[in-house]
Amino acid sequence: xxxxxxxxxxxxxxxxxxxxxxxxxxxxxxxxxxxxxxxxxxxxxxxxxxxxxxxxxxxxxxxxxxxxxxxxxxxxxxxxxxxxxxxxxxxxxxxxxxxxxxxxxxxxxxxxxxxxxxxxxxxxxxxxxxxxxxxxxxxxxxxxxxxxxxxxxxxxxxxxxxxxxxxxxxxxxxxxxxxxxxxxxxxxxxxxxxxxxxxxxxxxxxxxxxxxxxxxxxxxxxxxxxxxxxxxxxxxxxxxxxxxxxxxxxxxxxxxxxxxxxxxxxxxxxxxxxxxxxxxxxxxxxxxxxxxxxxxxxxxxxxxxxxxxxxxxxxxxxxxx
Amino acid sequence: xxxxxxxxxxxxxxxxxxxxxxxxxxxxxxxxxxxxxxxxxxxxxxxxxxxxxxxxxxxxxxxxxxxxxxxxxxxxxxxxxxxxxxxxxxxxxxxxxxxxxxxxxxxxxxxxxxxxxxxxxxxxxxxxxxxxxxxxxxxxxxxxxxxxxxxxxxxxxxxxxxxxxxxxxxxxxxxxxxxxxxxxxxxxxxxxxxxxxxxxxx
Numbered sequence: 001x002x003x004x005x006x007x008x009x010x011x012x013x014x015x016x017x018x019x020x021x022x023x024x025x026x027x028x029x030x031x032x033x034x035x036x037x038x039x040x041x042x043x044x045x046x047x048x049x050x051x052x053x054x055x056x057x058x059x060x061x062x063x064x065x066x067x068x069x070x071x072x073x074x075x076x077x078x079x080x081x082x083x084x085x086x087x088x089x090x091x092x093x094x095x096x097x098x099x100x101x102x103x104x105x106x107x108x109x110x111x112x113x114x115x116x117x118x119x120x121x122x123x124x125x126x127x128x129x130x131x132x133x134x135x136x137x138x139x140x141x142x143x144x145x146x147x148x149x150x151x152x153x154x155x156x157x158x159x160x161x162x163x164x165x166x167x168x169x170x171x172x173x174x175x176x177x178x179x180x181x182x183x184x185x186x187x188x189x190x191x192x193x194x195x196x197x198x199x200x201x202x203x204x205x206x207x208x209x210x211x212x213x214x215x216x217x218x219x220x221x222x223x224x225x226x227x228x229x230x231x232x233x234x235x236x237x238x239x240x241x242x243x244x245x246x247x248x249x250x251x252x253x254x255x256x257x258x259x260x261x262x263x264x265x266x267x268x269x270x271x272x273x274x275x276x277x278x279x280x281x282x283x284x285x286x287x288x289x290x291x292x293x294x295x296x297x298x299x300x301x302x303x304x305x306x307x308x309x310x311x312x313x314x315x316x317x318x319x320x321x
Numbered sequence: 322x323x324x325x326x327x328x329x330x331x332x333x334x335x336x337x338x339x340x341x342x343x344x345x346x347x348x349x350x351x352x353x354x355x356x357x358x359x360x361x362x363x364x365x366x367x368x369x370x371x372x373x374x375x376x377x378x379x380x381x382x383x384x385x386x387x388x389x390x391x392x393x394x395x396x397x398x399x400x401x402x403x404x405x406x407x408x409x410x411x412x413x414x415x416x417x418x419x420x421x422x423x424x425x426x427x428x429x430x431x432x433x434x435x436x437x438x439x440x441x442x443x444x445x446x447x448x449x450x451x452x453x454x455x456x457x458x459x460x461x462x463x464x465x466x467x468x469x470x471x472x473x474x475x476x477x478x479x480x481x482x483x484x485x486x487x488x489x490x491x492x493x494x495x496x497x498x499x500x501x502x503x504x505x506x507x508x509x510x511x512x513x514x515x516x517x518x519x520x521x522x523x
Contacts, residue, residue, distance in 0.1 A: 114445040186346055190419040191445015214345030214422040216450030 007047070008035065012096045013070065022123060022155045023089055024062075024074045030097055034068040040131030041107035041195075041223070044071065045269050047099040050087045053251070054259060057084040058269045060197075060223075061103060062129035066137065071100070074155060076123040082230050082250040106272045107197070107223040109134065114191030116142040119179070119206055121198025122149070125156055127223060128197065132164065143167055145184065147202070150174040181209050196222040223272070228252035229290055231311040237318040238262055239281050253307035257321060264307065264321055271309035278307055278319050285314010323355035323456045328522065334493040335431070337455040342367050346422030349415060350396075351437040353379040353405075355457030356429025357387030363426075364394035371396045375415060377408050379433065405436055412437065416444035428454040432462045432473065435500030448497060459521055464501040465489055471501055477518035479507045488515045 014026035029035055038061055048055045063072035078085045092098070107127050109116065116135055118128050125146060135142045144167055148154035151172060160168045171177040185194075194215065196206045203222045210220050230250050237244045238257065247256040254276060257264045267275035271291030280303050289299050291306035298304045305312070305319070327336070340359050342348075348370060350360050357378060364371050374396040380388065381404075391399060402408035425441050427434040434453045442448050460474040470484025478491040482504065489504030496503070508515050 112445070112447075186420065186422060188421040189445075190416060190421060190423060192421050212344065214343060214424055216447055218447035218450055219421065 006102045007099050008102065010035075010071075010098055010100050012092060012094055012098060015092070015094055018074060018155050019153055021153060022074050022076050024072055025088065025092070026063075027071045027073075027098070027100060028069065035071055036102055037068060038065055038103035038130075039105050039108055040065055040134040041109060041127045042103040042105035042130070043107075043127075043268070043270075044073070044103050045101035045266075046073070046088070047101075048084055048087050050083070050091065055082065055084045055087070055251075055255060056101075056258075056269055057228075060107075060126040060130070062126040064133040065130055066133060071103075074123065074126050082228065104267050104273070106268050106270075107195070107221060109195075110193050110219075110221070112191075113193035113219075114141065115189060115193070116140060117184070117188055117192050117194050118142060118144040119194070119196045119198070119202070120144065120146045121202040122147070122153075123155065124196075124198030124202075124223075126197075128195070129156060129160075131195070132160075136164075143169070145169045145171070145179050147171040147173065147179060147198070181206065182213075185209055185213050185215065193219045193221065196220070197224075200224055224270075224292065228255070228269070228309050229311070231288060232313055234312045234314075234317065236312070237316070238321045239318050240321055247311070252309060253305075253311065257307065262321060266308055269308045271306055274306075276306055276308045278305055278321060279303060280305055281318040281320055282316070283312070283314065283318070284316045285312060287312055323358055325455060325459055325522075327455070327459075330493040333495050335435070335453070335495055335497075337434070337453045340426050340428060340452050340454045342370050343424045343452070345424035346373065346420060348374040348424045348426065349419070350374065350376045350378075350426045350428070351408075351412065351433065352376070352427070353429035353433040353457070354381040354383045356427075356433065356454070357383070357391055359428040359454045359456055360426075361387065361390050361394065364391075364396065368395070373397060376400065377402065377412055377415070379404060379408055379429075405433060409440070412440055413444075416440060416446075419444070425451045426454075427451060429456050430458050430460065431455065432460065432500075435462060435495075435497075439498060439500045442497065461491065461521065462501045463489065463491065463504040464496065464499050465504050467506060471499075472504070475504075475521075477520055479515060479518055480504070491521065 009030040010027035011030045013028045016024040018024050043058045043060045045056045045058050059073040061071050075085050075088050077089050157170050171179050196203050203224050233248050241262045245256050245260045247253050265275050267273040274293045288311040290309040371394050375398040376396045377400045379402050427437050460476045463472045463475045465482040468485035472483040479488050482489050487506045490507040492503045494503040
């Protein structure tokens, strides 16, 4: 039994090159049944068996929540990452069988909103591709502001502007087009909820600007595209399992535990949901907290860490697993 | 001071804080009676904020007591209305025209705060982002769970429903949607066995 999310056996039924960096994968259930229902903003965790290394990376579902015959995800190739995206781009082919988790949503639409103001950067567009049909079907209002590097790298710009010409605004940074955020955030009707997905810097900029103009915290939602970051290898002692394991440079602590046969809880694998929160028994060194879950006080205490994205550098680390 | 410390109760019962100025593009205050004191306490120390402030005030039994002091705050707009019903269309218009960035402050009786909050929520403001401060009367707005009629300004427990005349127990169970507490028949099992009404919180 897995303490993490339940899994589904799927078959890769289509692979489409979206542009130089982004590839789209289509999954159908291997047993031919319908996939589980999900809501816009949900993601799945894809298990990647690459030789003897196993990775589990989260990707937003971008297919319509109203069509459960398949799931689609879009993956941006990250040449400097841990290798998960490269594996998907280079090793996976049509007809391959893979394992994915049930969908989990940590970026869901607040149905009380009168309007959805979406701000996307780059591959951060993917959750919005599933949310937009959901909002349209419910006759909700939305406005998407999408920043991309160039028209060649603007994934799904053509589709979005053709389908929703009045709702989608695109900004090309190679043409020095930038979003006027101050103007945008001071002209929104009461009841607007803000949804942000993209690089860390963009999320911080939008959150800070929204706070400056008095947007309630409850109306600002964001999802950073966070896959576990690489770092220096380190050693961890698992107090409950009575094991000492090595976490390699391109592995997360959670993945290292899983490889060692230790089942640890998880859900998002992106440092947001809080499911994998782990007590630290003792440590000599410093933590590299990459999550969005722990508060400053918890971080300072040195007593908690999120093994899905966070790392450690130092002499010794003992955790309660 | 017109403050009252409510005893601790069930989770459903609203709790109130102390208004404090927040960063925002506009500020809307809705208050009745002694709630004026809470507005004045903020306004006297934040004249810059008053330039972007809209006040809707219902004096009720306090009459002219606070009017001059409120006027002296030089808020951008000050509307004085005889009752919540009369203030309602104006409040709705304000909320319809409002933009994200507006800060909402409610102060006075539970009655006015609850009703103004229900309007603000239906306009799209998250209830947790609305500030409240109780001042003045502790009378409650009650809904009879049997006939659904609302009885305003209930000050004793039990009380008689002004619609169906059942004797109702004052509960702390609160509805944000209705902006009312629940009143439940107190002598359903033993008709006529009605405790002597006692003033609330006595």
